[in-house]
Amino acid sequence: MTNPENNNKEYINDKFQRSALQVAEAQARLKPYAALLTHEEVPLTCSSGRYLAQPVYAPHPFPAFDRSSMDGFAVIAADTSAAGELNTVWLEVVEVIPCGAVASREITRGTAARIMTGAQVPGGADTVIMLEATESRIEDGVTYVGIRRPLEAGKHITPCGLELSTGDPVLPEGKLIGAGDIAVLAALGVPDVPVRRRPKVAVFATGSELLEVDEPLAPGKIRNSNSPMLEALIREAGGEPVRLGAIMDDLELARSRVQMALESYDLVLTTGGVSVGDYDIMGDLVREQTGDMLFNKIAMRPGSVTTAAVRGGTLLLALSGNPGACFVGFQLFARPVIGWMQGAAQPFLPEWTARLGAEYKRVDRFTRFVRARLEIREGVLYAYPAAVDESSVTVTIKDSDCLIIIPPDSGQLSAGDKVTVLKLPGEIRG
Ligand SMILES: Nc1nc2c(c(=O)[nH]1)N[C@H]1C(S)=C(S)[C@@H](COP(=O)(O)OP(=O)(O)OC[C@H]3O[C@@H](n4cnc5c(N)ncnc54)[C@H](O)[C@@H]3O)O[C@H]1N2
Ligand code: MOO
Numbered sequence: 001m002t003n004p005e006n007n008n009k010e011y012i013n014d015k016f017q018r019s020a021l022q023v024a025e026a027q028a029r030l031k032p033y034a035a036l037l038t039h040e041e042v043p044l045t046c047s048s049g050r051y052l053a054q055p056v057y058a059p060h061p062f063p064a065f066d067r068s069s070m071d072g073f074a075v076i077a078a079d080t081s082a083a084g085e086l087n088t089v090w091l092e093v094v095e096v097i098p099c100g101a102v103a104s105r106e107i108t109r110g111t112a113a114r115i116m117t118g119a120q121v122p123g124g125a126d127t128v129i130m131l132e133a134t135e136s137r138i139e140d141g142v143t144y145v146g147i148r149r150p151l152e153a154g155k156h157i158t159p160c161g162l163e164l165s166t167g168d169p170v171l172p173e174g175k176l177i178g179a180g181d182i183a184v185l186a187a188l189g190v191p192d193v194p195v196r197r198r199p200k201v202a203v204f205a206t207g208s209e210l211l212e213v214d215e216p217l218a219p220g221k222i223r224n225s226n227s228p229m230l231e232a233l234i235r236e237a238g239g240e241p242v243r244l245g246a247i248m249d250d251l252e253l254a255r256s257r258v259q260m261a262l263e264s265y266d267l268v269l270t271t272g273g274v275s276v277g278d279y280d281i282m283g284d285l286v287r288e289q290t291g292d293m294l295f296n297k298i299a300m301r302p303g304s305v306t307t308a309a310v311r312g313g314t315l316l317l318a319l320s321g322n323p324g325a326c327f328v329g330f331q332l333f334a335r336p337v338i339g340w341m342q343g344a345a346q347p348f349l350p351e352w353t354a355r356l357g358a359e360y361k362r363v364d365r366f367t368r369f370v371r372a373r374l375e376i377r378e379g380v381l382y383a384y385p386a387a388v389d390e391s392s393v394t395v396t397i398k399d400s401d402c403l404i405i406i407p408p409d410s411g412q413l414s415a416g417d418k419v420t421v422l423k424l425p426g427e428i429r430g
């Protein structure tokens, strides 16, 4: 264990003199090191939640043929111009066209084809009449369809290319693939989808107080809740978490673990030990090689101690040990890094506008990111700040739909005031 007496005396002054960066500046410092990963092809059904590595253009028109949108008869509109209540026009039904079939002949004046929803409209026909609007009779083995009103051309026909023409852009590179995208890719005949490789993100916690989840509580100890939380957050952001466990507050041990992780994974996340305490080894470790430190203080709360360094080209993001600060630090810094690595078109949490559901009086010299619950009432979005949003608090993380951004100059805010919120992934809990 690190001895407080000889705890990095050379760095002792730096430890307290940290210059705080604005959040956007810190994010910008990370970006050059969040290199785009290679791509791989995955089966279409496995592509949900992955980021598209290449844009998709329509290889053919969609629909690829003129399609009937009703069960009925394909006819020539001009044949029905004289039709009326007292003048039934009778057309000879020359064939039946089920879905998937192609007519064997063209429709000519005086003829019609029975057609099903989704079937290709036969050549010559320019309109479809619904079955219910017709009558039929059979005479000498020949079926006739009777029509009592004039029809417009183009009715109940979905034209070839209505949705897409050949070469139309369909999905941009960087799109997060969802069910609708999968439907389109299937319709366009893309069995294997080029997606970005998922970043492998190593997670380890530091803290001599940490117990595993299945261990009984012991005096002064707590269970390591940040590691499983971070793993879930990494998955949510499209990364592949690699759990490296928890280590004691031992600088030597942390140094070798961090080094090993930096050599083996795309990104390394740690939690704990980044403040100025005697055993805050991650802070010490990053300060050892000041050249590769990107930042160690951010003008935000919680998460002001979030620290980042780059070693051998790989990013180390040392998040706070305080659960609330660890969560917010992940959302603002680790999430975009994991997104950038996958070429995400929208790597940041989306910004929404809401009304404060209750007053917020806390004023800070740093921007606050306040955990809050969202509720929609009469079409208006309200954000209710968590009653306790200290960075050390765990339980309110689970009740949060968003983070309200409270800039330092906002003063005391009243219920109903407009605020910007960062929407967290998932459904609004209501
Ligand atoms: N003198 C000062 N003290 C502190 C400052 C400061 O500026 N001056 N900053 C405070 C702020 S702000 C924060 S945030 C915390 C940051 O603490 P660390 O990142 O160094 O984290 P630890 O000291 O390791 O732990 C803090 C807290 O979190 C608990 N913890 C740690 N790891 C986990 C885990 N994996 N799962 C759940 N809980 C965890 C730990 O037991 C402590 O209670 O520092 C303030 N202090
Ligand atoms: O860095 Mo601490 O999380 O501001 O509370």
Ligand SMILES: [Mg+2]
Binding pocket: 272, 273, 274, 275, 276, 277, 280, 321
């Ligand atoms: Mg500490």
